[in-house]
Amino acid sequence: MNTESKEMGSQNATSDGINMGHLKTVHDEVEARRKLILVQWLNIHLPLLNLPINIKDDDLRACLSNGIVLCHILNKIRPGSVNVVSDSDYSLPSHSENVKRFLAAMDVLGLPRFEISDLQMGSMKAVVDCLLKLRAKSLQNSFRDSISITNLRSSSPRSSSSLVYFSPPSRDHRRKISSSSECNYQHVFSSPIKAESSASLIHHAGHKFHEMFQHGSYADLPAAKISEMMKSNSLENAPTQLLLSIVNGILDESVEKINGEIPHHVSGLLRKVMQEIERRISAQAEHMRTQNYLFKVREEKYQSRITELEALASRTREESEITTSQPQQLKTEKTEVEEKKKADDEDIGKLMKQREDKNMEISMLKQDLETMKKTYELRCSELEAEAKGELRHKSEEYEKMLEDFRNTKALSESKYQNWIVQKNQLQNTVDFQFRSLQQLKVLWGSIKQDIMKEQSIYSEECNKLGLNLKTLADSAEKYHAVLAENRRLFNEVQELKGNIRVYCRIRPFISGQNEKQSIVDHIGEDELVVANPSKQGRDGLRSFKFNKIFGPTATQVDVYNDIKDFIRSVLDGYNVCIFAYGQTGSGKTYTMCGPNGATTESFGVNYRALNDLFGISSSRASSLTYEIWVQMVEIYNEQVHDLLSTDGCPKKLGITNHSQSKGLAVPDASMFPVKSTSDVMELMEIGLKNRAMGATAMNERSSRSHSVVSIHVRGTDLRSGSSLHGNLHLVDLAGSERVDRSEVTGGRLREAQHINKSLSALGDVIFALAQKSSHVPYRNSKLTQLLQSSLGGQAKTLMFVQLNPDATSFSESLSTLKFAERVSGVELGAARSNKEARDVRELMEQVASLKDTILEKDEKIEGPQLLRDLKGVNPEKRAKTSLRRGHTIPKDSSCGSNKHSKADVPQPVDPKHQNDELGKSSDSIEKPKSVSKTTRTVKKQPRSATVSLAKDSAKMSSNIQRSESTNQLKSPASTSRRWQ
Numbered sequence: 001m002n003t004e005s006k007e008m009g010s011q012n013a014t015s016d017g018i019n020m021g022h023l024k025t026v027h028d029e030v031e032a033r034r035k036l037i038l039v040q041w042l043n044i045h046l047p048l049l050n051l052p053i054n055i056k057d058d059d060l061r062a063c064l065s066n067g068i069v070l071c072h073i074l075n076k077i078r079p080g081s082v083n084v085v086s087d088s089d090y091s092l093p094s095h096s097e098n099v100k101r102f103l104a105a106m107d108v109l110g111l112p113r114f115e116i117s118d119l120q121m122g123s124m125k126a127v128v129d130c131l132l133k134l135r136a137k138s139l140q141n142s143f144r145d146s147i148s149i150t151n152l153r154s155s156s157p158r159s160s161s162s163l164v165y166f167s168p169p170s171r172d173h174r175r176k177i178s179s180s181s182e183c184n185y186q187h188v189f190s191s192p193i194k195a196e197s198s199a200s201l202i203h204h205a206g207h208k209f210h211e212m213f214q215h216g217s218y219a220d221l222p223a224a225k226i227s228e229m230m231k232s233n234s235l236e237n238a239p240t241q242l243l244l245s246i247v248n249g250i251l252d253e254s255v256e257k258i259n260g261e262i263p264h265h266v267s268g269l270l271r272k273v274m275q276e277i278e279r280r281i282s283a284q285a286e287h288m289r290t291q292n293y294l295f296k297v298r299e300e301k302y303q304s305r306i307t308e309l310e311a312l313a314s315r316t317r318e319e320s321e322i323t324t325s326q327p328q329q330l331k332t333e334k335t336e337v338e339e340k341k342k343a344d345d346e347d348i349g350k351l352m353k354q355r356e357d358k359n360m361e362i363s364m365l366k367q368d369l370e371t372m373k374k375t376y377e378l379r380c381s382e383l384e385a386e387a388k389g390e391l392r393h394k395s396e397e398y399e400k401m402l403e404d405f406r407n408t409k410a411l412s413e414s415k416y417q418n419w420i421v422q423k424n425q426l427q428n429t430v431d432f433q434f435r436s437l438q439q440l441k442v443l444w445g446s447i448k449q450d451i452m453k454e455q456s457i458y459s460e461e462c463n464k465l466g467l468n469l470k471t472l473a474d475s476a477e478k479y480h481a482v483l484a485e486n487r488r489l490f491n492e493v494q495e496l497k498g499n500i501r502v503y504c505r506i507r508p509f510i511s512g513q514n515e516k517q518s519i520v521d522h523i524g525e526d527e528l529v530v531a532n533p534s535k536q537g538r539d540g541l542r543s544f545k546f547n548k549i550f551g552p553t554a555t556q557v558d559v560y561n562d563i564k565d566f567i568r569s570v571l572d573g574y575n576v577c578i579f580a581y582g583q584t585g586s587g588k589t590y591t592m593c594g595p596n597g598a599t600t601e602s603f604g605v606n607y608r609a610l611n612d613l614f615g616i617s618s619s620r621a622s623s624l625t626y627e628i629w630v631q632m633v634e635i636y637n638e639q640v641h642d643l644l645s646t647d648g649c650p651k652k653l654g655i656t657n658h659s660q661s662k663g664l665a666v667p668d669a670s671m672f673p674v675k676s677t678s679d680v681m682e683l684m685e686i687g688l689k690n691r692a693m694g695a696t697a698m699n700e701r702s703s704r705s706h707s708v709v710s711i712h713v714r715g716t717d718l719r720s721g722s723s724l725h726g727n728l729h730l731v732d733l734a735g736s737e738r739v740d741r742s743e744v745t746g747g748r749l750r751e752a753q754h755i756n757k758s759l760s761a762l763g764d765v766i767f768a769l770a771q772k773s774s775h776v777p778y779r780n781s782k783l784t785q786l787l788q789s790s791l792g793g794q795a796k797t798l799m800f801v802q803l804n805p806d807a808t809s810f811s812e813s814l815s816t817l818k819f820a821e822r823v824s825g826v827e828l829g830a831a832r833s834n835k836e837a838r839d840v841r842e843l844m845e846q847v848a849s850l851k852d853t854i855l856e857k858d859e860k861i862e863g864p865q866l867l868r869d870l871k872g873v874n875p876e877k878r879a880k881t882s883l884r885r886g887h888t889i890p891k892d893s894s895c896g897s898n899k900h901s902k903a904d905v906p907q908p909v910d911p912k913h914q915n916d917e918l919g920k921s922s923d924s925i926e927k928p929k930s931v932s933k934t935t936r937t938v939k940k941q942p943r944s945a946t947v948s949l950a951k952d953s954a955k956m957s958s959n960i961q962r963s964e965s966t967n968q969l970k971s972p973a974s975t976s977r978r979w980q
């Protein structure tokens with residue numbers, strides 16, 4: 001068979017290629033190796049089999065076909081798993097029955113099984129697989145334990161001397177063994193070593209037999225013991241060799257015979273042993289038959305196997321043909337597989353690299369983690385330290401607080417104690433005060449009654465006081481009215497004296513002029529007689545009458561005392577103009593301002609007037625408040641300059657229409673408020689510095705400009721709220737010398753001409769006013785334009801006629817006196833003058849008697865009431881009163897005051913309003929007309945109505961006649977009127 005296979009293999013290798021042969025060889029080697037493992041395993045557990053390691057399938061099939069070996073090996077592994085059916089049991093087909101039991105046991109164990117047909121014919125592969133699985137199972141520890149137990153139970157005792165050792169049998173020799181009746185399958189061992197190890201596992205009963213027959217004491221065996229041996233199944237388990245030894249022992253007459261015969265119990269034993277031996281021989285015979293049967297079956301199987309192998313060979317040849325066509329494809333696939341492998345290797349390399357990177361990252365992360373761990377530990381330690389520190393600090397604070405609390409507690413306790421003490425004291429005090437309070441309550445009741453009494457008295461006194469106070473209030477009310485009426489009467493008296501007054505002042509000879517001849521012949525109260533040095537006797541005398549004559553010895557105070565009533569009128573709302581007229585060096589500046597470096601005694605009219613304004617306004621502060629402003633300008637060469645300009649260069653100013661300049665003739669000139677004499681002094685100093693000064697041949701301090709100080713006053717009545725305002729112009733005129741006398745030429749000549757022109761214009765205006773001319777030439781010079789508001793009929797004008805007594809200046813002085821004389825009223829006409837004088841005198845007498853009446857005791861209030869009646873508030877009453885008192889009644893005694901109600905003059909100074917009034921009044925002289933009317937009214941009174949009026953008229957007539965006769969005597973040319 002092998003030869004044929006080899007031949008077939010060589011043929012295949014030659015024709016179909018090497019692969020098929022190689023595969024088959026590998027397959028065969030695998031199968032051979034599996035079979036070898038199985039054989040070795042079987043030989044170990046059933047050494048009596050002594051199977052060759054290269055056993056063929058048929059031999060193996062023959063060995064296993066009856067199932068006994070299978071059952072034994074199973075029982076070896078798992079004792080008692082199956083009951084083996086021996087060949088002696090003919091009731092059952094033992095070979096198939098053992099195989100079935102084995103297969104059933106395999107099923108129970110859950111191991112793969114084979115089919116009975118596999119064991120009878122065909123491939124042994126399934127049988128080998130099954131047994132190898134069983135072998136694998138046996139390798140488990142639990143199986144080994146069970147195997148050892150099984151050996152103990154199945155092994156038979158035997159003496160070492162009686163053991164039969166077999167060398168590994170050949171095939172022929174194995175057949176002998178199989179046919180031998182002495183071959184006991186259970187007691188055959190494959191090697192002495194295994195036999196010796198199994199000897200210790202001899203059955204107990206068999207051991208007893210062995211000991212008994214080993215010592216040859218069969219005869220001594222008691223009958224009971226033999227019967228016991230026969231009853232037990234020890235013989236069934238005893239080795240066959242032992243059984244044969246027993247038989248030989250009995251038969252070789254070692255047994256003591258009784259009567260030549262073998263004892264009954266020994267013969268029984270012998271019979272029993274023989275039966276056992278027979279049974280065993282029959283089992284062996286059955287086994288041999290089974291083996292023969294297996295051999296036949298195996299042979300048939302071999303035959304079929306050969307057929308299959310032939311078919312397989314033919315099929316393998318076809319497959320090899322197919323296989324030869326695939327090497328190229330396999331090469332291609334191999335290449336692809338290698339490329340893929342290479343790519344995979346590269347991927348693996350990349351993955352390895354990534355892995356290394358990841359490992360690197362992991363190591364770095366580990367390092368970071370370590371660092372963080374250290375940081376964390378460090379931070380933990382720090383926090384712990386901080387926490388400990390803070391805890392320590394807190395505990396210290398707590399200790400401190402506790403200490404403070406203890407101190408506070410102690411303090412509080414002490415305070416509490418003090419409080420308790422104080423409370424007790426307070427309680428005592430309260431008790432004491434309560435008692436005092438009770439006493440006070442009683443006292444308060446009595447005081448209350450006293451107070452009630454005092455209160456009633458007080459109420460009565462209050463009522464009385466209220467009545468007195470009411471009387472006092474009424475008196476105060478009347479007092480204010482009296483004051484107002486007094487002011488009004490005062491101004492009426494002033495008006496009656498005359499609105500234009502002329503005072504003449506003769507300056508003394510200044511140092512160095514004492515020897516010079518004086519032109520002054522006589523100085524009276526109101527009369528001045530000058531002598532012409534060039535004429536002797538009465539022809540050289542010339543008399544002039546003025547309102548007042550001040551001689552060379554007259555002081556500044558004397559002069560001012562006579563003009564201060566004018567200053568007072570300014571505060572009553574009148575416009576007043578005071579100017580000094582005279583030739584250069586005649587003392588105009590001295591009179592108006594004072595000498596250089598003037599003192600309190602030598603201050604001129606300007607300072608005194610302003611000082612007086614402040615004094616009077618402060619004395620009237622309870623009823624009137626005053627605000628005073630000052631302007632200072634000069635007229636030089638018919639140009640107006642601001643003397644209070646502080647920029648060092650007096651600016652040229654224009655004179656505006658009164659109706660457009662808010663009452664200010666020079667609205668652009670600087671105007672400063674003054675509240676004290678020092679303010680005025682500062683302003684005057686500034687004005688004098690700015691004033692244009694120049695030297696002439698006539699006077700070293702000759703002023704060639706007109707200096708005008710304008711003082712604007714606004715007063716407010718605190719009771720009624722009405723306001724008044726007045727202006728005061730203080731004018732220091734330029735020198736009035738003749739041009740030929742002053743010996744000036746050029747610029748100086750032009751200055752003198754301007755001065756003379758403006759002075760002539762001033763005279764023209766005054767004369768026009770006196771003549772009630774329809775046109776007053778104010779616009780002929782800047783001077784008259786500027787003084788327009790103060791030269792009207794409602795204004796009061798005072799002219800100082802300054803006279804130089806030096807004979808050398810006689811002609812200038814005479815000219816000056818003549819001008820002054822004209823101003824004082826020469827041009828008014830004697831008849832009218834007289835008439836007005838008489839009327840004036842009558843009125844003055846009436847006013848004087850009225851003043852006396854007012855000043856009488858108990859009639860202080862009646863006077864103003866009478867005046868009010870006379871003023872026309874109630875004409876009928878006025879007439880009655882006047883008649884009753886024997887006075888002439890002025891029809892309209894209004895003095896032309898600029899007094900306005902508050903509603904009429906809303907502004908602090910309302911020059912517009914003022915100038916409107918002034919403008920209206922400037923064209924005509926109201927007062928003489930009023931006086932005339934009054935006179936006429938008086939004349940219309942019935943003669944029989946009053947005797948006193950006739951007396952007064954006669955008195956006034958005689959005075960006028962006397963005056964006229966005096967004038968004719970002293971100065972025929974003089975027709976000056978008497979103002980007082």
Ligand SMILES: Nc1ncnc2c1ncn2[C@@H]1O[C@H](COP(=O)(O)OP(=O)(O)OP(=O)(O)O)[C@@H](O)[C@H]1O
Nearest residue numbers: 507508584585586587588589590699701702703735
């Ligand atoms: N009443 C007087 N008592 C003493 N000295 C006087 C008096 N009047 C004038 N004088 C002196 O006479 C001199 C001239 O006076 P004043 O300068 O006032 O004249 P005037 O008219 O103002 O001159 P002008 O027109 O040039 O300014 C001065 O020295 C002045 O002191």
